[in-house]
Amino acid sequence: MMSFLVVHRISHTYFTEKTAVTALDNVSLSIEKGEFVSFLGPSGCGKTTLLSIIASLIRPTEGTVMLEGEKIHSMHPSVGYMLQQDYLFPWKTIEENILLGLTIMGINTQETRQQALDLLKRIGLKGTEHYYPNQLSGGMRQRAALVRTMATNPKILLLDEPFSALDYQTKLKLEELVWQTLKEFGKTALLVTHDIGEAIAMSDRIFLFSAKPGRLVRTFLVPSELRQLSPFHARQHPAFSDLFQFLWKELDSLEALK
Numbered sequence: 001m002m003s004f005l006v007v008h009r010i011s012h013t014y015f016t017e018k019t020a021v022t023a024l025d026n027v028s029l030s031i032e033k034g035e036f037v038s039f040l041g042p043s044g045c046g047k048t049t050l051l052s053i054i055a056s057l058i059r060p061t062e063g064t065v066m067l068e069g070e071k072i073h074s075m076h077p078s079v080g081y082m083l084q085q086d087y088l089f090p091w092k093t094i095e096e097n098i099l100l101g102l103t104i105m106g107i108n109t110q111e112t113r114q115q116a117l118d119l120l121k122r123i124g125l126k127g128t129e130h131y132y133p134n135q136l137s138g139g140m141r142q143r144a145a146l147v148r149t150m151a152t153n154p155k156i157l158l159l160d161e162p163f164s165a166l167d168y169q170t171k172l173k174l175e176e177l178v179w180q181t182l183k184e185f186g187k188t189a190l191l192v193t194h195d196i197g198e199a200i201a202m203s204d205r206i207f208l209f210s211a212k213p214g215r216l217v218r219t220f221l222v223p224s225e226l227r228q229l230s231p232f233h234a235r236q237h238p239a240f241s242d243l244f245q246f247l248w249k250e251l252d253s254l255e256a257l258k
């Protein structure tokens with residue numbers, strides 16, 4: 001049976017006037033429904049490029065992406081994207097920001113509105129509906145961005161370093177919240193991160209990339225005792241530090257190659 005998401009022989013070269021940069025070289029991988037995977041690798045290994053290709057923001061030089069057996073060509077309502085910056089519109093309230101996605105997708109109904117506002121309450125933003133983004137902290141804004149991404153009920157969430165601009169404490173709390181929310185709704189998620197600990201704490205599998213050109217080097221299955229635990233608890237498990245050290249060495253040797 002075909003996997004939920006299939007990335008097949010993707011290569012991508014950015015052409016500028018003077019140069020050609022091969023960001024990805026023949027990357028193939030597949031992800032199952034409900035899995036949480038991370039892309040880990042040195043800076044410039046093409047993680048963001050691959051995410052943008054999956055989101056159809058970039059058309060790859062070669063290769064295909066299939067979601068549930070169908071080729072993805074253009075921006076797809078089944079794919080939700082969450083970035084390092086929240087990209088909330090400053091002139092719209094939190095509620096308006098969240099409902100905007102529903103309107104754009106043509107699914108702004110009483111039911112979808114209610115679901116989005118319920119999720120907003122559940123993740124601790126009750127009472128902020130009529131605030132403007134600049135009246136909230138960075139962590140609160142990222143939570144609002146999560147609700148906005150979830151509101152359209154995407155089948156897969158692409159998370160491009162959504163925690164990296166936050167202070168450490170807020171980051172740990174948000175990792176926990178995102179993990180729990182996605183598990184509860186049975187979502188499939190793909191996280192781009194530089195942070196080895198974050199990748200281990202959140203993922204079922206980790207894809208390790210090398211840079212220049214970006215290649216998929218190895219895939220690691222996170223041990224089941226860690227996978228069952230939420231990120232906060234996984235970080236305290238003895239198996240966490242073993243895997244951390246192992247991945248640290250792997251990444252270090254890839255950095256040395258640069």
Ligand SMILES: Nc1ncnc2c1ncn2[C@@H]1O[C@H](COP(=O)(O)OP(=O)(O)OP(=O)(O)O)[C@@H](O)[C@H]1O
Pocket residue numbers: 014015016021022023041042043044045046047048049050194
């Ligand atoms: N629009 C662009 N035009 C030209 N080159 C680009 C463009 N976007 C990315 N690149 C190059 O492609 C390579 C991969 O970039 P990408 O942003 O995908 O890597 P990354 O692994 O996400 O990096 P980081 O972890 O630093 O965000 C880099 O060498 C980068 O300089």
